[in-house]
Amino acid sequence: MSEGRRRADDLRDERLHAYHDGELSGLSRWRFERELRRSPALRRELAGLRSLGELLRAHDAQATAPDVWDAIALRLPAADARRAEGEGTETEAGASGWAIWWLKPVGALAASAAVVAMVVFGGFLDEGPTPGGVVRWIDSGDRSVMVLDDQPDTTIIWVLDGAIEGAAWGGRREQV
């Protein structure tokens, strides 16, 4: 292939891609469309480019959308639970804050003393039990579920296959 022919092909490919991507305008676009009407080979190449683009778009849609949605859907209830925890704290702070604003310096002093006392007496790491329990929200569909949390360091969530199975296992603890 001669150098001139190669350059002409490159230029044509460049214009084909530019036309496909909507980057040609005005006279350039009119010229290319005229060339397109005259050349069946050029039309085939354009059709090939378009079908390739559609395939890629379809693949992207299939590949990414469910994963992204699954990840978001998994986190939605937890985000609600966290918001609820935050609102609880803010409400308590807000309710008492306006009435006793003048006690803030005293409170700060008391808090500092408490921190010192906790460090000195070693109670700093003792966080105590979690308020509200371990399981904040659960959806087991139509299956029964037992939440056993009478052991301090363990929570057992026993999802049953059906309502009848509960009798076989005893079902003696809290049911959600």
Add this chain to the structure above:
Amino acid sequence: MVPSKAPHGGGDVSRSSGSRIAWGLIALALLLGAPGARAEGESAPIPVNVLVTYLSSDGTGVDPSARRLDEKLRDQFKYDSLQVLEKRRIDLEMDGVGTIALPNGRAARLSPIHRGDAGVLMAVDVEGAAKMDARVQNRHLLVIRAGRYKDGDLVLSLEPDYR
């Protein structure tokens, strides 16, 4: 020759003010640095110990590596065998999703949402069993029945282990 006391006294003054500055800097570091370090810690990946076990009455006995789980389950359920099918540790990015393929062909997915003094808030979805949010203290064992498996039950244990 009587030694001058001035240099000695001056040294005390200097040491005393140096000590005060040092204490001041420590206090400042505690006031300013602690929240930053805490925020950084709260967004760090959460290591979670994952144990997938098969609970049955097939007479094969209890796997020694699942002794802690056995202690928790033995008084609650009737079985004589506890077999470990998978044991691993995964690091979960905050707000990321980790997937555990279960031997019954299903999957469990977990996503840490928040870490605070009360533990890690995790969203857990065990396919075919339940979806839940749980606020789990460090080293707290979250045991979930993940459905039937062979002639027994598939049990998934999750234990945040970040300290």
